[in-house]
Amino acid sequence: MRAQKLNCTSVPPFDYSSITPSLSHSIPKRKIADYSILLSEVPSVQKHHGLVGLRVEGPHGALVEVNSETDFVARNAKFQEFVQKSLDVVLEKAKAAAGGAEVPASRELDVRELLREDHPGSGELLADTLAQLVGAIRENITISRAHVVSLGGDGKGVVAGYVHGATGLPGMGKNAALVALKLGDDTATTETLDASAKSLAMHVVAARPAFLDEASAPESALEEEKKLLLEQAEESGKDPKVLGKMVEGR
Secondary structure (H helix, E strand, O other): OOOOEEOOOOOOOOOHHHOOOOOOOOOOOEEEOOEEEEEOOEEEOOOOEEEEEEEEEOOEEEEEEEEEOOHHHHOOHHHHHHHHHHHHHHHHHHHHHHOOOOOOEEEEOOHHHHHOOEOOOOOOEHHHHHHHHHHHHOOOEEEEEEEEEEOOOOOOEEEEEEEEOOOOOOOEEOEEEEEEEEEOOOOOOHHHHHHHHHHHHHHHHHHOOOOOOHHHOOHHHHHHHHHHHHHHHHOOOOOHHHHHHHHHHO
């Protein structure tokens, strides 16, 4: 289960000179019982300041991370309004990305492409809105990550999320996760499915799992984990053959 945290230091400031007014504009799934589970990336604001925004509308979910240089700016109403506007654009991309997919779809968006999108309400280029905000607040502000999740297919299932360290406007905080649960049959109610998805989202934020399952983990990560488990098992003083079986079993 890949739930990689998003490092706020990894994205350089956006070069506004590359934007002109004329511009317009998977995570593997796992079968558990009768559900197909798809997990989004988990944005996390730690070293730099800012907010993670989360929004769910029906079978679609959106996540966006917006960073500032100071915590004071992150508490600014205009900054939080920009997070909301960014979510508006990201959610539109989620709806467009769903297309005719038969299974839950999850993908990270290209931030530069996102900035070239028009806001669905005002029609203003998102990059122009950001440039105005930077000019008004006089502090560098960047969109670091954006992620979308959609159910796809017949839409039977739920998309739910959880925001930890909630602050500012609804759906904003320091950490967040989105989970899509696809209904395999009619044995589970929507209410049960929604509660399960929300619980899973909370678990993801707390546990920060790195991979969906063994198949989705690179060989290097598996070898490193086996090495660590073997070192721990060796402390028990058991026979080496027994230790090997213990590690393989985990």
